[in-house]
Ligand SMILES: Nc1ncnc2c1ncn2[C@@H]1O[C@H](COP(=O)(O)OP(=O)(O)OP(=O)(O)O)[C@@H](O)[C@H]1O
C-alpha cells in the first residue's frame with residue numbers, strides 16, 4: 001500500500017514529528033535568488049518529493065541539505081542537531097544523482113563497498129553489508145560485473161545500493177530515474193518506494209516528473225522560482241491545488257477565464273459555472289481535469305444541481321488509443337476533454353454543438369493574482 005502514513009498535510013515549523021527541518025533556507029548567486037526562504041519539515045521515514053520545473057531550485061535545495069552547496073541564509077537541522085555549517089561527510093546522508101557516476105574499473109561489489117572501505121569498517125562486515133545491499137536491489141547475482149556490463153536500470157540500482165549500504169539517516173535522490181526508459185522507470189519507482197519503506201529511511205526525492213512524485217511520495221513540495229507553491233499529499237496537490245500553477249503542473253487541466261460575481265458563481269461567456277471556492281468579484285479562472293469532463297452531443301445531458309455545464313462547438317477529435325480527445329471551442333478558447341475509448345463508438349463530426357459537464361466539486365477556481 002502506498003501513502004499509508006498519515007503525515008500532517010502541511011509541514012509547520014512547530015511539527016513535533018519533524019526529523020529533517022529547513023527553516024528560512026535560501027541561496028543567492030550574486031543578486032539571483034535560486035532558493036528563497038524555504039521552510040520544510042520532513043517526518044522520520046517520510047518520502048518527500050521536491051517537484052517543479054527546470055531551474056526552480058530543486059537540486060540547489062537538495063545540495064544544501066547534503067552540504068555540497070553552502071546556504072546563504074537559514075538553518076538545516078536533523079533531529080536536534082544543527083547541520084547548517086557541517087561539511088558533507090559529517091552529515092550522514094546518502095546521495096544518488098541523475099548520473100550515477102560509478103567507478104568504471106571496479107566491480108559492482110567494489111563500487112558498493114567503497115563507502116564502507118573509506119570508513120575503515122572490518123572486511124567481514126563490509127562483505128556482509130554489500131551482499132545485503134545488493135540483495136535489496138536484486139543485483140546479488142551481478143556482483144562481479146563491471147558497470148559497463150550492466151543496463152541503465154541495473155547501474156541505477158548499484159548507485160542506490162551504494163548510497164544505502166552505509167545506512168545513512170537520510171537518503172537524497174536527484175532525478176535518479178531520468179536516464180531510464182519509461183518501462184524501467186516505472187519498475188524502479190516501485191522498487192525505490194519498496195526499499196524506502198522496508199528500510200524506513202527518510203528520503204528527499206527531486207523530480208520534475210509529476211507522475212513520479214504523485215505515485216511514489218508521501219508528500220510533495222511543489223516549487224516555482226525558488227519558492228514553495230504548495231506542500232501536501234499527492235491527493236492534496238492534485239485535488240486541491242493552491243494555485244493555478246500547481247493545478248497545471250501536477251496534472252493536465254483545461255483552463256478558462258471568466259468573471260466571478262461574488263456568490264460562488266463564475267460567468268464564462270454567458271454560462272454560469274459554480275465552484276466551492278469563495279472568490280471575490282472580478283476576473284477569475286476555472287480549471288478542470290480533462291478526464292472528469294463529459295461531452296454530450298445528443299442534447300440530452302441531464303441538468304443536475306451538482307453539475308456544471310458549458311456549451312461549445314466540437315472543433316476536432318483525436319484518437320489516442322486508450323482515450324479520445326474532444327477539442328471543443330468555448331468562445332475564443334479551445335479546451336480538450338477526454339474520454340476512454342470503448343470500441344465501436346459513434347463519434348460526432350466537427351462543427352457539432354456539444355455540452356461539457358462536470359461535477360461542481362471538480363471545478364478548481366482561482367481569482368486573479370493567484
Ligand atoms: N553555481 C551557480 N551559479 C549561478 N547560478 C546557479 C548555480 N547553480 C544553479 N544556479 C541557478 O539556480 C537556479 C536553480 O538551479 P537548480 O539546479 O537548483 O534547478 P533545478 O530545479 O534542479 O532544475 P533542473 O530540473 O533543470 O535540474 C537555476 O536558475 C540555475 O541556473
Ligand SMILES: [Mg+2]
Pocket residue numbers: 058059060
Ligand atoms: Mg536539478
